[in-house]
Amino acid sequence: MTGKTASDPDPQRAQRADAQRNRARILDAARTVVDEQGTQASLRDIARRAGVGMGTFYRHFPTRDALLQTLLCQGFDRLSVKADSLAAAAAPEEALMEWLRDFTAGSTAYRGLAASMMTTLSDESSPLHASCLAMREAGARLLKRAQDAGRIRADVDGTDLFALVNAVSWIAEQAPSVAARREHLFSLVMDGLTRRP
Amino acid sequence: MTGKTASDPDPQRAQRADAQRNRARILDAARTVVDEQGTQASLRDIARRAGVGMGTFYRHFPTRDALLQTLLCQGFDRLSVKADSLAAAAAPEEALMEWLRDFTAGSTAYRGLAASMMTTLSDESSPLHASCLAMREAGARLLKRAQDAGRIRADVDGTDLFALVNAVSWIAEQAPSVAARREHLFSLVMDGLTRRP
């Protein structure tokens, strides 16, 4: 125990008021710019729009992934939770499909997101690594359940499924003509994984 | 008719000796650097390695696509020809699969190639547009043939097939763990397109 009393704010969270405000401004700007330019958005543009020096930007978010984490982490965690509640509530195949629908909607929220997820999954030092991996594992449990029920091919694992779904999301970003057929491509792939009676 | 005689070299092809040598050097360097860095390789690096000024580089290849064209066009054309000869020689499904095998091998030759092909297909001003489109159309004819023979789902078109195959090639570039499963992902997708008896 130190001299710290109950009324002291948590030292880990204590921040000067201007620092807190700058952080919020950066995040606001980031949401806008990433929305426009995708996950590879210019960090300078974000700092500029936030009205903040580059040093301030880097002090708050030392890497691009640190910034993306605060934008994406919530969504990843939400999908992890949703997978588990679907596992308890819905039929195996329907649960998986419903989850994938939700996942795909999220993965097309920002341009470049599918690519960022793949990068973050193979980079253990990324602050997004853990939550993205947890989300994939949660999806993998839904997959396993559908496989055990005999509804999905047995020779597919969570990595395969995640890769295929991200591959479709990515390709849809590459050309408007493909984007228009995204749902169709998605169902072609999922039909292929489904065991027909 | 102008004063041009038969012994004049083709004025369109006439080039000073140093220009011809520089062009060859740039292409040599490009092959090496694109091999190392992918289709998004630094153009400066290529010019440097070729021992040539930036102006010279741009004089010979005014855009990145103009450079890629000379590296990739032959391969595209070869695959177009191969599609037509397979259509004449092999059973519909086998012909399609053999062609896709060949196509995939080519599309993984350089990192970023799948992305470049998608870009070039939606950019009519790209010098690669025509030959890439021709290749896709040649593949589409093999697809149609296999569909007419009842071996492939009827609700797939050449754009879908091309998109799916490129999506798998791209995803395999994103992580070594996925690269190791590339063949498996490819067969999952193709199985899905195949009509089972």
Place this chain on the structure above:
DNA sequence: ACCTGAACACCGTTCAAGT
């Protein structure tokens, strides 16, 4: 005709100097 390399407008990242 062709080549060169500096110049320009951008990046991401770091860091000395300020408050």
Place this chain on the structure above:
DNA sequence: ACCTGAACACCGTTCAAGT
């Protein structure tokens, strides 16, 4: 503690000056 903005090393692209 935190902020600023210049500095550095890159990039793609253009262009005046040379031969």
